Amino acid sequence: MKVMQLLPELNSGGVERGTLEIARALVAAGHESLVVSNGGRMVSQLEAEGSTHLTLAVHKKALSSLWQIRPLRKLILQHQPDIVHVRSRVPAWLTHFALKGIAKDKRPHLISTVHGFYSINRYSQIMTQAEKVIAVSDSVVQYITDHYKNCPPEDIVRIYRGIDPAAFPHGYQPSAQWFNQTLKDFPELENKQLICLPGRITRLKGHETLIDLIEKLQTQYPNLHAIVVGGADPKKEAYLKEMHSTIQSKGLSERITFVGHRSDIREWLAFSDLVLSLSSQAETFGRTALEALSVGTPVIGWNRGGVAEILSNVYPQGLVPVDDETALLEALKLHLDLPQQVEPITMFSLKDMCDQTLALYEQVNQ
Template identity: 50%
Template sequence: MKVIQILPELNAGGVERGSLEIGRALVARGHSSIVISNGGRLVEQLESEGSRHIQLPVHRKSLLSLKLVGVLRALFLKEQPDVIHLRSRVPAWLAWLAWRKMDPLTRPRLVSTVHGLYSVNFYSKIMTRGEKVICVSETVRDYVKKHYPDVSAGKLCVIHRGVDPSQYPYGYAPETEWLQQWERDYPDLSGKYVVTLPGRITRWKGQLDFIEVVARLKEGGIPVHGLIVGEPHPKKLEFFEEVKQTISEAGLKEHISLVGHRSDLREIMAVSDAVVSCSTDPEAFGRVSLEALSIGKPVVAYDHGGVHEQLDALLPEGKVPVGDITAMASRLNDWYQAPHHPEQDNPFTLENMQSQTLSVYEELLRA
């Protein structure tokens, strides 16, 4: 097969990582992989893993981008791919407009992936235009069925995102050198019950709820220390200041650390006693919580979205009602007294995701 994936840029994020993972799987099985994007820091890795990259400004939300429709159609005719995979809304519109004018008897098969719970409108509906529509969780499939009822249920298939167990092995422990540096940087964590909230600092990720959870645990006599791992978007600095002020007003400056953006989140979760998801809006999937579960860390989370599906399979007692700070603090208190760990048999693996996605391509080509 020759497969073209199209997305805005290749910098960071779940869409980008998924595109690299499918490119890697295609190459490993002897297929041809092409990715179209505006470029980014992941291009070098993509190409080193055997995919080709074609740089086009398919990321711009502008009517001027419609000039690319003819460019893409010419490119599709030249490359003759078997499958075009749409991964984000702006490039999906451009690729679909190019594709629909091609000869239906000879044009590539069209696949789209709904990666998120987008705003419901005509613009977002483009992600349901694939001849096969991959949903990254049952939550996403339910969202599509509810908001776009005219989309045939037969087109929809759920392929959960997955983690590589060789990168996130159960019982993972950081290297000694990393541990020594961590202890030098955060000596106050010694002997503490460390609870970590990973995620970008933005209101819906629930940092304010997390602060209240830590306060409840401290009031209950638990020697708790909370870690908030992540950074604010440049446009969300006002909320970041609110987070810092809330920590100060709660008297928790010695009990909560704002760690910032880290490339060693796996190691930080590994030295934590529990990982928390306080997202007030449902996650489409929630890869970070799965990474924590994969290495054997207990996760307590609001019971909705893709994280609900993960906990259902791996740690049902980690689910608490959305917004119920008391229940979350109570669950962590219980785990402090008697530590819990998720199931080791994780069905959400990278290999499963790759195999199922390639099977979708092959099924369309056979049809």
């Protein structure tokens, strides 16, 4: 088979990672893998792993993107993929128009993946107009079924995102060198009970809830320390400043450390005693929660979205009723008083995700 995946850019993020993972699986299975995007820092890895990258400006939410319809049609006619797999709305619209100009018997099969809880409008509906629509969790299946009546339920296929257990092995411990460097950079973390809130700095991720928790627990647990792992976009600098002043006014500066954007997330998740997932909006999947559980660190999170699906399958004692701050506090105390064991995870593997996606490609290509 020849499969062409389309996405806006190849810089970083879950959609990008998923594209690379499927590309790698296609090559390993002897198929041909093409990826169309505006480029980015992950292109060199994609090409090193055996795929062909075709650069096209399919990333802008602007009318000028319509100029890319003809070049995209040309690429499709030139490469003649069996399957075109769209992973984002602008590329999906451009593909929609590009395919219209190709004779029906010459058109490739069309598959889409719904990665997010998109706004409910005509613009987003394009993601549900394909032969098969992959949803990354049951929450996303429900969302499509509730809001996009144009999409027949039998066309929706739930394929969970997956992680490579070898990349996040159970019981993983960072190297002595990593520990030494980290304690040199952040001496306040030594010999502490560490609660980690991973994720970029935005109002949605639950930082205020974390600050409240530390304030309530500080007397009872003098050794407790919170780490926030994630960077702030230049647009979020004001929010970061606001948080720092809240922390200062509550006298918690010695108890909460912001470590910024990190590429060593596995080490931080393994280093922590407990990881929190407190987003005020449902996550479509919740990869970081899964990565933490995979290395054996307990996760406590709100019972919604993809995180709830992961926890209910793998670590149900980490589930807390949505926005119930009393229950959250109690769950935290329980974990701090009595450290919990996380069993090795067998679900949500990268291999399952790749196998199921390739099987779907083969099914539509028959």
